[in-house]
Amino acid sequence: MLTSLSIKNYALIDTLRVDFNDGLSIITGETGAGKSILLGGLSLILGKRADLNSLKDAAQKCVIEAVFDVSAYNLKPLFKAEDFDYESQTIIRREILPSGKSRAFVNDSPVNLSSLQLLGERLIDIHSQHQTLELTSNEFQFQVIDAIANHDGVLQNYNNVLKAYKMLQKELKELLVFQAEAIKEHDYNSFLLNELVEAKLVDGELEALEEEYETLNNIEGIKEKLNEAHHLLSEEEVGALSTLTALKNAFQKLCGFSSKYEDLFNRINSSLIEVDDVFSEVNSLQDALEVDPGRLETVDLKLKMLHNLMQKHVAADVSELIKIKNELEEKVSITENLDDTIQKKQIEIDAKTTELNTISKTLHKKRAEVIPRLKKQLEDVLVGLGMPNAQFKIEAFYSDTFYANGKDELSFLFSANKGGHFNELKKAASGGELSRIMLAIKSVLSKYIKLPTIMFDEIDTGVSGEISNKMGDIMLQMSKTMQVFSITHLPQVAAKGHSHFKVYKEDVNDTTQTNLVKLNHDERIVEIAQMLGGLDMSSSAIAHAKELLN
Template sequence: MLTSLSIKNYALIDNLQVDFNDGFSIITGETGAGKSILLGGLSLILGKRADLSSLKDTEQKCVIEAVFDIKNYKLEALFKAEDFDYEHQTIIRREILPSGKSRAFVNDSPVNLNSLQLLGERLIDIHSQHETLQLTSNEFQFQIIDALADNEAVLQTYKTELKAYKSLNKELQELLNFQSEAIKEHDYNTFLLNELTEANLVEGELELLEEEYGTLNNIEGIKEKLSEAYQLLNEESIGILATLTLLKSTLQKLATLSSKYEDLFNRVNSSLIEMDDVYAEVDVLQDTLEADPNRLATVDAKLRLLHNLMHKHAASTVTELIDIKNKLQEKVLLTENLDASIDAKRLEIEAKTGILNSISKEIHSKRTKIIPELKAQLETILASLGMPNAQFKIELVYGDAFLPNGKDDLTFLFSANKGGHFNDLKKAASGGELSRIMLAIKSVLAKYIQLPTIMFDEIDTGVSGEISNKMGDIMLQMSKTMQVFSITHLPQIAAKGHTHFKVFKEDVNNVTQTNLIKLNHDERIVEIAQMLGGLEMSASAIAHAKELLN
C-alpha cells in the first residue's frame, strides 16, 4: 500500500508531504483545486513520461517520492527479474531536472521507465470514467474469469508448456527447411562420395605410385645403367672388386707393423665388403627388373585419377581428399537420417500437444464453472447501483488453436435494458454505466485476489442519492482487504472514508499553490456540510453532515 507521498516543485505544488493509512481514504476539493495535479504527480511515480512544463520553478528540479509497503504483494520475482533491490518498504523516486531530463529510482537504484511501469502496475490502479476501455479488452475479461476460477497456477504451467511446444515446432521447421535444401544437394554429394570411395584412397600412396611409375616408365635406361655398374664392379682385371681385393692384400702385409696401417687395412676391407653387397644387389636388380606394360598402364591410370580428384576438390594431398570424403559421408548420412529426426521431433510435438490439450481442458472447465457465479455477482451489484435490468451473456467456446492463455474464445456481451439486445460492452454501455460495471468487477475481484492500491477518480460523476450511497458501501467493503482511495464530489461517499484529505488552493506571497491536508473530525463535518449546501453552511447541512459521519 501507499504509505507516504512527497512532491516538490511540481505544477502548482511547492512542497507537499502526506502520510496515508490503509483502509478507505477520501480526497475532496473544489473543482480546479488541484486534484488532477496530485494524480499527475502520482502518475510520474508509476512511470508516466515527464516534460519540462511540470516544473513549478524551472530553475529547480522536481522531486516526487512515494513509499510503499509491499510485503504482502508477492513481488520478489518481479524485483529479481528487473534487477531491483527488494525491500518491504520500497521507495520510488522521480526527478525532473531543469534540463528536461528525467531520472527514476527504486530503493535508490536507477531504473528505466519501462521497468518502472511494470512495477507501477502492480502497486496502484488509478481508475476514472475515462479509463474504462480496459474493461472492453478481451485480455482483461479473461483475467477476471481466471482470477475467480483460481487459474493462476495452471495457466503458468500452460504457458511453460506452450513455450516448449512453440520451440519444438520451430526446431521441426528448421529440420524441414534443412531437409529441403539438403535433398537438392544429396544426389550430387552422393555422386562425389561414391567417386572418392571407388578411388580406394590410401594415405601416402601418391608418392609410392609416382616412384613406381618413374621406374616402369624408364625401365630400359635403368637396366642399361645397372649393367654398366655391374661391369664396373666385376671387370676381371680392372673392376672395382678386383682392385679393392688387390689393395686389401697389399695393405694386409703392413697391418702388422703399425696401428695406423692396420686402420687403413680395416677401412679398405670395409669398403670391399660394402662394394661386394652393392654388386650382389645390382645383380639381383638386373635379374628382377622386367618391363610390365600392364602395370605401367594401371599405375598411370591411378595417378591420373588421383590428380583429377585433387584438382576437382582443390586438394593438395591424398590425406585432404580422405578428409573431404569423410565430410561428404557425414552430409549424406545426415540427409538420409533426417527422416528419422523429423519423425522423432513430430512425436515430441504430438506428446506436447497432448499435455497442452489436457491443461487447456482443465482451464476451460474451471472457467465454465465460475462464469455463472461471476454473472450473478455482477448483476446483483449492478442492480444495487441503479441498473436493475443489467444482464451479461458470457460465452466460452473451446477452439482448436493454442492461444496465449488456453484454447478458449470468449464473448463478453452486455445489455443494460430489459428486452434489449446483447452487444459488446463498449457499444452497449454508456460511460457512466461502464464506470459502475468496472466498480462491480473490481469489488468482485477483491474477494479473490490481492489487488494493488486502487484510486477511483470521480467515477461517481452523474450519480446521486441511494446509488452513490451504495457505491460508497462497495468501496468501503473493498477497503477491508486493500487500500482504496476515492476522489469524490459526493458527501454520501466522502462520509464513509476512514481518512479524509482535502485538496485546496491558497495564495502565498502572491503565488497560487496547491496543498493537501488531512482533516480531523470537526474539519470533516465542515467539508461535508459544504459539499451538501455550499460555502454558506446551514444548520441543517451541518446536522446532515454529522448524521452521515455517524
C-alpha cells in the first residue's frame, strides 16, 4: 500500500508531499492540471527511465520518494533474491541529478533499475491505455486464467523442468554437431593414432637408441681401443697390472719398518683392486662387443621413424609423442562412443518430455476447470457496465508444442452484441469496451489473489450515467481488499471515494506550479458540484453533489 509520496523539483512541481490511506482514493482536476505529471513521478519510483528535461530547475536535483506498507505482500523472498534490506515500511527514492545521472534507492540502499522495476510491479499496477491494449495479448489472458486457477506452484515446476529440458536439447544439438565434425576427423585421427601405437613408444628410448646406434656404427674403432686398453693393462712386463703387482710386493716387505710404508701399501693395494676391476670390465665389454649389421639397421630404422614422428607432430621428444598418442586415443574413443553418449542424452530428454507432458496436462485440466467460471463472472460484471449482450468464448487447446507456460494454445474471443460473431478482443471490442472489460477482469482477479495497489487512469472515459455509477461501485468493492486510486472526470465515480485529492495549477512568482491537495467534506462538495455544472455552481449542482456524497 502506498502510504505517502513526496516530489521535489519535478516538471511543474516545486515541492509536494501527500499521505494516502487504504480504500478508494479519488484524484480529480481539470484537464492539463498535472495529473499526468503525478503519474510520471510515480512511474519513476517504479523504475521508469529518467529524463533530464523533467527537472523543474535544471540546476537542482529532482527527488521523488514513496513509502509503501509491504507487510501484506509476502515480498521477503523478492527482497532476499534482489539483496534489498527488507522493511515493512519500505522507502523507495529516485534522484535525477543536474548532470543527467539517475540514482535509485530501496531503504537507502542503491539499486539498479531492473531490480526496481521488478519490485515496482509488485507494488503498484497503473492501469493506462497501454495496459488496456495488453488485454488483447495471449500472455495477459493466460495470466488472468492462471491467477484464478491458483496453480503458481505447478507453473513454477513446469518452468524449472522446461529449463532443464531446453538445456538438454542444447547439449544434444552440440553433441550432434560435434559428432558430425568428429566423424570427418575420425579416419585421420585413427591413422595418426595407429602410427604412434605401432611405434611402441617408450619414454627415454630415443637416447638409448641413439647411444646404441653410435656404438654399432663405430664398432671397429671401439674394438681397437678396447684391445689397446686390454694390452696396456695385461702386458706381462710393463702392463699396469704387472707393474702394480710388483709395486705391491715391494711395499709389502717394507710394512714392518714404518706405518708410512704400510699406508702406501694399502693405497697401492686399493689401486690394484680398482685396476683389476677395470680390466674385468674391459674384458666384459670386449666379449659383449659384436658386429651386428642387422641390429644396426633395425636401430637406424627405429630412430628414423621416431624422428619422422617427432617432426610430423612437432614434438621435442618421445614423451611428447606419448602425450599426443594419449590425446588421440581420447579423441578417437570419444568419437567411437558418441552414439552411446547421444543415446543417453536422448533418454534424459525423453524423461523430461514425459515429465513436461504430465505437468502440462495438469495445467490444462486446471485451466479448463476455471474458464467457465471466469467467463460467467466477466459477463455478469459487464451486464452492470452497460454491456448486457457481451459474451466470451474462451478455450484452451492442448497442442504438441511446449510453450513457456505449458502446451495450451488459448482462444479468447468476444462478442459485444446479441447474435454477433465472435472475434479476437482487439477486433471485436472498441476502446471504451476494452476499458470496461479490463475493469471487469481486475475486479474478478481481486477476489482470488492479493493484487498490488491499483491506479485507474481515467478508465471511465467515454461512459456516463448509471454505467459510471456502476464502475464506481466496482472500484469501491475492490477497495475493500486492496488500495485503489481512480483518476476520473466523472462526479458519480468521484463521490464513491473514501479520500479525495485534487490536482490543480497555480501561478507563484510568475511561475506555474502543480499541486495536489486532500479535500475535506465541504471541499469535496464544491469539487463535485463543479464537475457537475462547471465553475458557476448552481444550487441544484451543490444539492446533487451532496446527494452523491451521501
